[in-house]
Amino acid sequence: MNIQIDTISYRSRFRKIPTIYKITFTFLLCVLIFLSHIPIQMTIFIGVFVFLSCYEKLPVVMLFKWLFVPSLFLFASMPAVIIHVSRLIEMDSDIWLSIIQVDNWQVYISVSGLELAKSIIYRSLSLFICVFALVLTTPFNEILHALHKLRTPQVLLDILVGMYRFIFIFLHYAGELHRVFHSRGGNATWKRTIHSVGLVIVQLFSKTFEKYKRMLLVMESRGFQDQLYYADEKSKTVSRKFVGGALFILVFLIGLEWWWRSN
Structure with a gap:
């Protein structure tokens, strides 16, 4: 399993962009993911995935393999979220599926747990692919240097x-x-x-x-x-196209979230 992340990051077309700008843009996307609803999170996920596959020319199969490992740990933790245990006298309409009953206790999958699990999955995958895109477009030593300059x-x-x-x-x-x-x-x-x-x-x-x-x-x-x-890090010129594109994407996503909330 030789994923060659460093090789890809050094050959990235976005390597010429100052690292601090890329970190700032990634941070703002992550904040937006935390504050937005699922449709906007999926829009960000699909957009970053298309960017990596089309612009960075990374094979789709390879991207799915990289997403598989964190997804495996993510889904493995979901039973603790969706499975509930309570007394029979305390049961309500939150039951989605009853698993087993023992004396006065019942183990079941709850509707609220499924909703919470869905929210966690969409948010986690969107956050992961944003951070992953940063790692694939920026050598790790440059990320460390930029974080050091930001007083981390x-x-x-x-x-x-x-x-x-x-x-x-x-x-x-x-x-x-x-x-x-x-x-x-x-x-x-x-x-x-x-x-x-x-x-x-x-x-x-x-x-x-x-x-x-x-x-x-x-x-x-x-x-x-x-x-x-x-x-x-070697000094890099600020790309106006990157700054303009990043601002456009952020404004578009904020507008999309505002429209979703208003409806």
């Missing part, structure tokens, strides 16, 4: 560096174990598949944390003193 606390920058490196280590070993799993016939039968998946998950996390510890040891051996330093 040093501890947050260090956490970002650690998480970014951890994700690449995780995906690297996930790809290796995926190839081993299929090359040894791990999916021949259903029982063997479950057993193999369990072994792969255990090996994946153990190898990932082992590699991560090695990375920390290397940093300490090279004089790491609880603070990372970031190279200065």
